[in-house]
Amino acid sequence: IPAGLFIRSQSGDSSAKDVTAEFTVGADSVGSYSFSVRAKALGREVNLANNIRSTMIEVVEETRLKVLLYTQVANFNIGKIRQVLARDEKIELDLGMDVIRAPALAENASRTFGYVDLPEDRQGFNKYDIIILGPCELDALTDAQIAGLYGFVVERGGGLVLLPGKAEFGPAGWKNRKIKSLIPVIFDPDNPTIWPSSPGQIELTLEAADSKVISPSALRDYKEPAFPYYRIVNPKPASTTLALIKETPVISVHRVGRGRVCLLNASKIFRWYREDIEGGLLYRIMAGLTAHMGRITAREALIELFAERAAGQENKVKFEAYVCDSSFVPVAGANVLLSMQDEVLSMHQVSQGYYVAEVENVRDQSIIATAQAEISGVFLGEKTIAVNLPSARTEMANVELDEKFLRELAKKLDGKYFHADDIGDNGSQMFETRTLMGSSQRMMSIWPSWLILFIICMILSVSWFLRRAIGLV
Structure with a gap:
């Protein structure tokens, strides 16, 4: 690693069977960087080929994700989510609010505040990288809009984040089969909403740590109880649960086609926001989710x-x-x-x-x-x-694995086998050079087999008598 780029490293318990070591390395410019990590051999380790790993990282200019936040209900949750998305420098945010029912007032508000409409077709949806749906009545959308939203996830590979809502304005109340296939969980059909609310602490799963969406450090500044919204029977088979509240999934993600869908199953999300610590837990969760969900950009x-x-x-x-x-x-x-x-x-x-x-x-x-x-x-x-x-x-990749064969070969040839680690830098001094001179004599008959000589003589004799008999001699 070039001087000045290495920042810090962190290692786990060295006595454990599996040890994780984390390295933080800076990049001084855009381009490709190659890194190699080598583990020191232990004792008489046989296979050394797997002690080194190399990787390449392409450092590029940050590409902003185009995100649409759409809702048909205005509440505190939408307001705080809008704030943390606007705070995130990697996001280019469009806000769609179909809250005002009077057409004239709605058009005036759109012009004044820059609100956008929900796309009408597939091309409109596909220009976004991530779509966040607040409370909205999706069953009231046109067939083209439903097909466009479904294709945005399955074919385009976009990210879809679903927020809870009351009755038909939330995922548990939607009836359309295409839309229901995108939801990563199965709700309780009789009592989908948890009431009275059952608060508890947010607990991260092992999948959350592995995905890097949310880190345990994100929860350190949030000690208040959180509230799950829906009663979930089971996550779908391909779903991954990232966070729980009392065994109820509150952040569930699954892959549908090329894209990913996330359900943020929590009420009073606005309480996760902290202005004094740059958005608090809500900012960290939304930043991690958008980075995870928006892997396939429009380009x-x-x-x-x-x-x-x-x-x-x-x-x-x-x-x-x-x-x-x-x-x-x-x-x-x-x-x-x-x-x-x-x-x-x-x-x-x-x-x-x-x-x-x-x-x-x-x-x-x-x-x-x-x-x-x-x-x-x-x-x-x-x-x-x-x-x-x-x-x-x-050719020399796995010579250590041939040690048994080489020992047997040395024994057959009356030689000696030396392990490479035993030779060291003075290997040439282990063998003494000598000059040997001598002579040997061996007498060999010109005819190694007298039978062959006898046959040749017989052939020549018969040939001579035949030629004499016909007058050629």
């Missing part, structure tokens, strides 16, 4: 890129790209360029929307690659990936 929505080592060819990496148009239909005949380090390749089409390229002589354990696609002069998008590949196997 990356139409192209996916994957990389793996080619089967049976350790030094060759195979890249696969899937390219779609704005309707998420696989595109044929697109111009797809792959960039890796200083090399630029054209990916050839295998089938409609499926493009492949192979790069040889890649021994690095981690790589960064970018694919860009266009068709008929229309830019479709680009995708950058940082991939950790399995280590390339070489």
